[in-house]
Amino acid sequence: MTALASPRTPVLASARRGLSARAGSTPGRLTGLLVVALLLGLGFGVAAVSGVLQRSGLVDDVRTRSGPLTVQSQQLYRALSDADATAATAFLSGGIETPAASRRYQKDIAAASKALATTAGSGGADADAVEQLTTQLPVYTGLVETARVYNRQGLPLGAAYLREASGLMREKLLPAAQRLYRAETAQLADDRDGAALFPFVAVPLGLLLLAGLVVGQVWLTRRTNRLVNPGLLAASVAAVLGLLWLTVSWGALAADLRDGETHGSAQVQTFAQARLLALQARADESLTLVARGNGASFERDFQRRMTDLVGRDGKGGLLGAAYDGADADMRRALDGAVADVAAWRGAHRQVRALDDGGRYPEAVDLAIGAEKGSAATAFGALDDRLGGAIDAANGRSGRAADAADGTQTGAAVGLGLLTVVVVVGAAVGIQRRAAEYR
Template identity: 30%
Template sequence: MAWRSVVAAHFRRTEGKLTLAVAAVLAAAAVAGLVGVLSIGQRADLLTDLAERKGAVNAAAGEFYRALADADATSFSVVLVSGERVAVQQQAFRDDIVAAAAALDYAAKAVPEVTSTARINELTSSARRAYLATGALTTAERLSVLSSLLPVYTGLVEAGWVYSSRVDPVGTSYLNEASLLARETMLELAKDLRDATPPFGVDSFPWFAVAVGLAVVLLLIALQRYLARRTRRRFNIGMVAATVLTLVAFGWLTAASVIAAAHASTSAELSRTRLVPLTEIRAEARNLDGAQARALIFPLIGDLDGLTAQVNRIDGKLTAVRAAPLGTESQYALDAASVVVEQWRAAITRDFSATRPSYGEIAKAITAAEELKDDLDPAIASASREVDQSIQDARAALAGTDVGVAVLMAVAAAAAVGGLWPRIAEYR
């Protein structure tokens, strides 16, 4: 048809080719802007997930871990004290149980998945309970199982106290069964809830977005060379401006993404090397309190070796944390904790040897042993603040970048059109 011939002839001429170039620049700028905005948005969403969903679960798991370890140690201490201190220790235990339940409730609100009642009953059955700590469970399942086991654990402890108050040996059996449930199942489940690994992609380089930005720059350079040959003008101000703006946009995107990735990696590293180990050390120290009390109330062969091994494990983890760079406050706190561990080792050797002090003296020392907890809590709080701050810094690095890239690419497209349009008009 005649109109097709006219159109084809138009686009074979220079003004037609320049019109196609305008369309190509507009399309390329739109695609590049969209890719840039989506790249930043996806990374921001991952950081939000890290800060809110994953961070909430990690924080709740750490609080549950702490509270249950404290409760487990206190459950035995109730049997070692007398008079008004019994009620004080019992209230401390119940306060820790309330804190543990609140932590699970807080984490559950951040996890949208719901575990069916049938699945919970299956997992918490007597046949499955011994294998829970090694089973492959989802985060929602772990939270549901812990919520179901917490009243079971509390009931065993309360029953143990009742029988122990009657000087019935079965009371110790209840307390020991409760402690095994806490240490071998519940604390292990809580430990596995924590995940220091950042979400996939949050700490990666934005290769695709950078490649798209580079492709647009190459397109603009190729068009400038074409204009230089056709119009004999070495530079086109509009096209040069569009090229510079594109470079600025994707340079900003790259820098913001790299900075955010670095902060996300720092957060994960701090969590892995400081926050998680310190939380575990604190819990294991409280477990050792309970193990000492159990060994005094219900002695077993090998108690001294077992307690010494626990101290050695705590000391090894503490040494590893102290080897990393620390702030002055944390360094002092962990140095003091190291001294307490050494004193603890000597006390255990003394208290569970043939020449040990009287039962009453050992009981008093065990129920008063809070030095390590007091030293570790400030260091844990400091590490937690640093982890949170790194995530906040990562999010701050991306703030406004998506809008900035979109605006810069829109201006770049306008500049390119502004540079090409006068050249098109010259041929009309």
């Protein structure tokens, strides 16, 4: 049996031939050019505007969230270390600690509590670290207060409570604060890297759009013998301006963020780490004296931290390594810090010589006294210098983030308007040529 042909087959074949013929005709090609131009124009505009908004959001996070939280977590770490060093030093004053030492300790605890509350309220902090700090900080302050009570009564049990408090600080509180600081620093780095990421989607689309517009104009020139198509020319100029605006604003943003990292955040980390080592070494120095002949382990910790800070020869360690890549301001701060450490080491050697020679009261005076050449004076100069360097580097990082945010001002609106010019210009330019064939 022979199958009957469907009566619709000739109609479909005829329709296909008609479509093929139209696609191959000049009006069909103009329609195809219009569709491609519109798709590329809209794609470029959407990618460019959404990319700008995303970068602006990440930069805003650097300015208002991850950046300040990193500073808060660093201040938390520093306040805890300073509280431990201050408590140990105040214990040497004999019976009643000086008002200045008491005020400094209370200020440190208040600053640590405030910084902890700020980081905990951010929602993105290390929950385990926050919980450990929240639960153990009151325990630490309770041990310190108990140590003070016994010390005022002249009982040696106070030294045992102080050592327990310092052990809690070093074994639980400071490691938790360090984890929190590292987590916030990593989040800051992620936000900064995300904001500085090259617009891999928008730029290729923009280049394809520009290439398509140029090819379309060349083809129209050959087809119509008309040198300029005003609509396509306007679209091409808008595409060029959009690409330039996108790439230049991104380049300026990335440069500002790199400057903020190199001369801001990186220097903060260096000086903050150096300051923490110095604070821990100061606590070790005081606890060695508090132990009254049983502080060999604290003395070893002191020497180890000093080696970490400046090396055995006084020219290496953390501060020595920081010279590589440092700018002029950082080098001056490093030079001063190295000199302060050298003065502190010299005073510490005298303290140990006096203590080991049985002249304990004189050793304590040299360790905590305010006179020139004392260990306390050298440490204070070092701590103030490092604190000033940290504040300066934090300020530079903040200014760089503000500058990066400024590079995106008006970019989303401007790129959106240029996208409209591209789309309208391409549509008008091509439609006018197509109308000539009707």
